[in-house]
Amino acid sequence: MGVALAAALAGFITVASTTSTEQSGLLRHLLPLFTAQSGIEVRVVAVGTGQALDIGRRGDADVVFVHARPLEEKFIAEGEGVQRFDVMYNDFVLVGPSSDPAGVAGTKDVVAAFRKIHSARVPFVSRGDKSGTHFAELEIWKLAGIDLAKDKGPWYRDTGQGMGPALNTAAGMGAYVLADRGTWLSFRNRAGLAIAVQGDQRLFNPYGVMLVNPARHANVKKELGQAFIDWLISPPGQKAIADYKVGGEQLFFPNAAK
């Protein structure tokens, strides 16, 4: 009640973020804390990273909060964003059927695992939607030396979907899929899927936050947006991120510059 009242006084910002921050439940936990402290309402449009950045380019959001570092740096270089700040990271996990047809369960080398899946032609579901997860997946294929454009077969299912639907699809067809740990932990339809590979350095998944450039888009609420960014990287914000747990497990690890 007091939150709503405060919000009515201070206004709102629009944040373009990714499905992983929403579907993991992080935002539900985080945003009320920020609103209580600042009186600013945060409206999150949760889409794939590529689309979130596009929303920022169009000036339809004040802040962009995604997890694809090369794309974020390109965004800044284009002059679309003011500055990129580290906020938190989590990791990706390679999830697959518990029957482990490619024989990769329990290993720590994700690049080697990808090679094994490829040579065994075991079904693999890709998000194919220009999301942060999709880009991470493509990076690993590149490291494995596999040229998907030449080597794509019916084993590689390019679904063009968000993380949840991709997991649904993988569960349905007994396929491997690269997922962010946050979405995986809150995913309810596991149907025989389990974590096959985790812990590889290359599965590190950093999140960054940027203010959309007000010089480009006069409508950007730069003070309110900056207040949100400042809170995210401040000790209270970082602690709130670390406090978020699903089933006792921490999903995201704060790493803002001190």
Add this chain to the structure above:
Amino acid sequence: MSASILPLVLDNVGYASNGQAIIGGVSLAIEAGASTIILGANGAGKSVLMRLMHGLLEPTSGSVKWSETGHASLRRRQAMVFQRPVMLRRSALANVVYALELAGVEAGEREAQARGALAEVGLQHLAERPARVLSGGEQQRLALARAWALHPEVLFLDEPTANLDPTAAREIETVIKAFDAAGTKIVMATHNLGQARRLGDEVIYVHGGRVVERASIDQFFARPATAEAAAFMKGELPWV
């Protein structure tokens, strides 16, 4: 005291539709007084002729002229009752009120006048009934009440009893006779010889889209002047 809209003068009126000629070369004048029957077989062109006179159709050749011009006032002073009455989805009273509203009657007076018109045709007890649930005869009487409420100078009737049983038909004829007696000019199309005899003073006989004969009722029935009229009389034996 406004001038009469009669006589209605048709000058070489023709009407064609889709390339088909339906009415041709009709020249006549409708005068006040005697009630006029437009007589003819089905398909002779009576209905089209009526609509041309009432103004629902524009002639494709020739002209239809009332004695007084002015579209709006014209509407009120000549009304038409169709073979199939079309009632709005509201009460009988509301249907008459609607016509009065269109005619520009003041809001406070509409209901009283409407009730009066219903009483004229003996429908006052059905005033609140939904018009569409009334019987065929009752709806046709309602159509007459609706037309009568405007006190038109000329009342066109296009085969008003063709769809009714004999009893209902009689009731309609009674009302028409009353309107005639009250001074309304009656122009009625029918193919029913008995009805023509009962209600009409003069006959305009239509055959193949042309006016073939015009005479007083007695003269026409005693000795039709044309072969077509005679043939028509022979085919249509008055049975009422």
Add this chain to the structure above:
Amino acid sequence: MSAIAEGLRRVFQLDIELWHIVVLSLEVSLSAVLLATLVGLPLGALLAVKRFSGRRGVIVVLNALMGLPPVVVGLVVYLMLSRAGPLGELGLLFTPGAMIVAQTVLVLPIIAALARQALEDAWREYEEQLRSLGAEGVKAALTLIWDARFSLITAVLAGLGRASAEVGAVMIVGGNIDGVTRVMTTAIALETSKGDLPLALGLGFILIAIVLALNAAAQLIKEAAQRRFG
């Protein structure tokens, strides 16, 4: 079956949040249908009654627009309302207002096309009598609309059905923002993509129940009015 029972149980646990989602869904769809009716009914009446060159082409296009894919409408409205687009100044994107705009565009052809058909049939019956009584143009069209109201209710209900069922348009222009632009259909899509199928099913049942209730109410009103007016 147990998934459905589980889903309904979870749905009712949401209470306040569910209430907001339901209320917003009704606000958006009913507003869109109201706007579409205000524009579509007169448009349908005009097409039914007036003859003009190109009329047949307009009718064909209008009928075809009934099948507009919601996601395409959403995309086009999004491009119009985006800050980078022509109507960006309105600041409507990602608000319920944008959702109403998109659904109005989607539903307008349905109401106009179905109204045209109903009114054209009615005009065939009424035209001579109305013109004879002196009702022309707008007056005739209004009388026609009122008299054909029972058939027109069906057209409006068809529009309402389309609006409450679609997800493509409201997802794109609304952004499915928690607490602001989340409606029944986008909530169902979200829960499905999270893999929470029982909850999605439960929400689906609520949505169907609401639409059924609206239709039942409309039918009762129609029958009562028909008894009174014929």
